[in-house]
Each structure stands twice: as structure tokens, then as C-alpha cells.
Amino acid sequence: MASLAGLVSAVRVDEVVLPLQRPVRNGTAFIAQREYVLVTVETVDGATGTACALTRGAPIRAMVEDFLAPRLIGQSAFNLQNAWQDNYRAGELFLGRSGAFIRALSLIDIALWDLLGAVLERPVAAILGGGGGSAPVMAALGYYQSDADGRIIADLDRLTEEYVGFVERGFRKFKVMAGGAPLTVDVERIRAISSVLPPDAELAVDVNGAWSTAAEGLRFLDAVDVPFSFIEDPFRPDNDSALRRFRAQSSAVVAVGEWESGIHRFRSLLGDGLADVLRIDATACGGIGEWMRIAALASAYDASIVPHYYPEIHVHLAAAVPGVDAVETVPVETGADNFDELLTHSAWAGGASATPLDTPGFGTEWDWERIRHVR
Template identity: 30%
Template sequence: MPTDRIARIRIDSVRLPLDTPISDAKVLTGRQRPMTEVAMLFARIDTEAGYAGLGFGYSKRAGGPGQYAHAREIAPELLGEDPNDISRLWDKLVWAGASVGRSGLATQAIAALDVALWDLKAKRAGLPLAKLLGAHREEVRCYNTSGGFLHTPIEQVLENADEARERGIGGIKLKVGHPDAAVDLKRVAAVREHLGDGFPLMADANQQWDRPTARRLGRALDRFGLVWIEEPLDAYDHAGHAALARALDTPVATGEMLTSVAEHAALIDAGGPDVLQPDAPRIGGITQFLKLAALAEHHRLALAPHFAMELHLHLAAAYPGEPWVEHFEWLEPLFNERLEIAGGWMRVPDRPGLGLTLSDRVAGWTTDSYEVTG
């Protein structure tokens, strides 16, 4: 078969509005403002033979324009290249912008292009992405986060939990980290009583506790039988997370805010956590996620990728251990397709690639576009 070549690249900056301003512990403690939109970065890569791949990344609150600007600068590096050589192309892109680093915004801009290349490769093979990677399962356990934010009154949280269960979602995550710890304990107790002892329940503090508070509240939360306590400490307090994981009966989860494989490796080397929560768009895409997944498997860590279920479902399905995937309906308006959920599980689509096409609404949210051919 003759070698195909990349002939066209399109980059779109999209501002996705949220129906309700979102507040977690970082807002209640004054560190951030409520979130009103998600900045999306979309990439489409076309080849001379007529194949096309769709990829995306994102940023919350700030950083979207920076990701878009960097992607525009480096995207032409892909023109004329063989799209099969994804790992080599990732290296080429990261070195094209090496002066701004190999993590953070620089590699997050690469993520959309990297995901598009993997989507393209799977489509050329006629396989869902999970199958191309080597799936271990056809469906993945899923839990809902969007119904349990701190701005949501507890009565509404309980209604949201019921709606999630009726949809077939298999777990509920509740935000904690309120300035008044008694509020946290009261809300967790109410949700646990409502769900019953056997239903999977997680708690997420969004980095808002110091070490003494995390130990004290972690021990208080042990009695609720949580699946995990998420981000109890600053994301870069690797030693603190490791020490807390040893001190508590409840597993400790973290990793979503880290922006490279190297940062995750440092977390793992420190001895924690029990559950790793990488985010493929934040660490540079699928190419980097696969490296991290191999490292996590080597250390026998549980895996629960953060956000972007439309992408992470495929990656979680290819993990040897039994993973979780996070249900957020926020990105659904961007796509024509919906993921199938039943009995606590999210099913891997049988469509080639990611199995996604952009909805007509995306054009109205697009703030800038860039296209290059060669």
C-alpha cells in the first residue's frame, strides 16, 4: 500500500457555554471564580487519500486562547508527514515548541492533534479506537460527577443522584472541601443514606485541604465506605498523598491536574496514590496517556481517567485493570452521538475511531479557525 500523507489541517477554537455556573471547593475558598464555559480546541487532519481524523482538547476558565495559538504555530509541522507515525510526530511537535516546555499548555495544544491522528488511524483500520489499542472489555464502569457540585443544594444533589441511577450510571461523586467541614460530613452522610450502603460513592475535595485537615476528615469519611477520596491535597504534594493513602482505609485518588507523564511518574515514585486519574488532553494526548497507562499497570494502580468521557472511555477500555470512567454531560452538545449507558456501565461505541462527529451547534460557538494545506 502506498504511503498516505497529511494534506490539510484545521484548528478551531470553540467556547462551550455551560447552562449553570459551576462551583467547587476552589470557588468557595476564593481561589477561583465560578466556571461558566469550557474552552475547546478541535483539530481535523485530512490525508491525500481522503481519510480524516477528529481530535480535541480543552481548558477550563483560562488557557484556551493560548492552546489555540500554540496549536496554530506547530500544526504546519505535520504537513506531508505519514499519519501512521504518531509517536515520531508527537516528538516533532513537542520539539517545534520546546522553548515553552514539554508540559502544560504546550503539550495540551499537541493533544488535539495527537487525538486526531489516533482517530484517523483507527478509522483507516475500520476499528473503534479501543479495539485499535487492544481492548480488555466492551464496557467500563461509570460514575457521575456533574450532579454533586458544592453550589448544588443537597436536596437537588439527591434528585440528581436518582436521575443518574435511572440513566444506568453506576456511581455518584460528591464534591467536598467546604470551608465548614461539618457541611461536608452532613452532605456525605445524606447522600450515603439516600444511596444505601452498597452503591458506589466517591468524594472530591479539589485540592482544598492541608495535611492535618485531610487526615482528620479522611478518618471521619472512612465510615462511609467511599470508593475513593479525590484530590484531598494540593496536586503536587506527592509525599502528602502517599502518606495519606497509608493512613486511611479509604483509597486516595489524584492526578487530574498533572500535565505530563513525568509529573505522574514523580507522583507514583513518591508512593501514592491508590487510584490514578490522568487526563489525556492535559498530558499531551493519547500517545502520552498510553505511556502513563503502562506505568500505572506496572505499579498495579487503579485507573479512573478525568473528564472527557467521549475520549477516555476508549482509553479506559484498553487498561488491563478494572477502571472507572467519569460521566459528564457537559460536552454532549458538541457531538451528534451519545454514549450508551446501562446497568452501571458505559459501552464502547462500535463506530470507527472515537465514533464522534461535530454537531451543527459547534459553528455558533467557534471563535476562531485556522487552516493550512500543503
């Protein structure tokens, strides 16, 4: 076992662009490729930890290499909480409490937790106090299929077959995209999906901030007339006024948080009564420690948690925190995800329930040969 006195000797950043086999669209964006950034922290005694996330077009590499890495080199790799606090305080005033800086800080923190798990030879879930419990998996399906020019391709047979296939595999929690097509098209799609789901299945809808006014959301609910487990990101994250009006005029369960960073913003959302479900993303909110602090805040407000994407990370957090309703996955069958191309082995089983594997750190085995080839 490497010494816990190990000092950080290097921070490496790799960027990878992987084209999707077929373009897709969510509520607001046409997606033809996925851009990933991997951050690896190495100690003088050769131990490593790695974190990976979508760049979303942000200059994360520059934030890591130019600002965070120089502050980390020579520091103890296992002084996680103090290192996070020092880096956060150094950057928050001039680089911001959201955006590229916090995403870069998140990846540094996640890589350090992965490193700690490797050194202790324990999964992150166990280090955080989690047992071997499992959480249901929510399959995010129903992405809009698009042609090369971004035009939506309507294919209800293919759409319903996608959901039926996952029902047959035991899944009972689902999500569908909306807001990226005319209302009549969304109504047709959602009703078709609802007709093939069993009575014990739940369907959430992700609008990806496509609505501008509360009236748009209310028209959608009236037209669809399908009970949703939650409506995710009905408005852009800065449009609290529309969200407040929508909450006042609707009984819909609202989920927000994937775009948010830091406990300050989540405290505001919960304190103002604007959220029922928190979509906390460890790669965006500030990392593992901040995710855990936000989860504790959610418990105080009786809000539930459905982490955003990255099941390889969030399966560990779900095992350590009560109140996680489900772990989200974007199956490769949707065409919207190609994260598996970076891996030789995933850290979770990929079924209808998620349990962290008993492997060190986050348990992700990266295909470094391929990453070096395509980076």
C-alpha cells in the same frame, strides 16, 4: 479506503464557548461556561480526524497553530509515534512538560488516532487491541449549585434526588464534590448522599486541590466518617509534602493525575507511593500513546486507573487496557457539562456501563453546523 501514505495538508482549530444553563462550583472554581477547543487534522486525500477538550484558559490554539501545525504539515498522518516523539522533543525544553504545550500535543495526537481509525474503518479500541468488553461508568455528580454571584445554594432534596435518579438507572459508582464549602456543609451534603445510596454503591470524593495541609484532610475524614472509594486531588499537584503527610497519617485511597502530564511525573508519583488510583487524562497527559505508556506503568505498580472525564475517548482506552476500574462521565443533568451540544451522536451509550461502539475512530459525530455558528 484512503492511502496510508496520506500526508497532512491542513490542521484546523476551532474554539467554542458554551454558557452553562446554571452556574456550578467544584471544590475550587466557579463555572459559568465551558470553553472547548477542537483540533482537526486533514490529509491530502480528504481524510480527517478530530479531537476536542476543555481549554481551561490555556492558549492551546496558539500552540497548535504556531508551533505544532507547521511541523506536521507535509508529514505522514500515520507515523504517529515518531511524530509525537519529534514534537515532544522539540517543545519540552522551552515550552515545558506540562501545561498548554502538552495539552496541545495531546489533541494533535488524539486527532491523528481518530484519523487512523477513520482510514482503517475500525474503532480506536480495536486498533489498540481491545475487544468488546465494557467498563463500569462512574457518574460525577454533586456539584455545588451557585447563584449568579457564585454563592453556594444549599438544596439537599435536589442533591439526593440527583443520586437516586442515577441509582434507579443502574449506576453504582459515584463521585461528589467537596472542599468548596465550609466543613459543616460538606458533612451535611455527603451524609445525605450516603443515606440514599444502596449498600453495593461506591462513593468517591473530589476535593479539586482545595486543601492546603494534611490536617485539613484528616479533619474532613474524621468529621464525615463515610467510607470513600477514593479521595481525588486532596491537594494541589505541586504540594507533594502535604500529600505525603496525609498518606502517612491516613488509610484513605488517594486518586491523582488529571492535572498531570507525561510519564515522568506519573513515575514519580508511583515511585514515591503517593497514589493508589491514577486519573489519567488523554487530553492532558500527552495523548493516546502516552496514556497507554502510563497505564503500563500503573500496572507495574499495581495501581488502578479511573480516566478523567471525556468518556468518548476513554471508553476506547478502557477496552484496551486491563486495570481500568471505571470510565467517568459528568452527566448533563448536573448542569456542569454541555459537551453534548457539540455532537450529533456520542461514541458511547451513556449508561451505567461503557462499551465502545463499533464505529471508525472514536466514533464521535460532531455538529459542525452548530460549531461554526457559535465558535
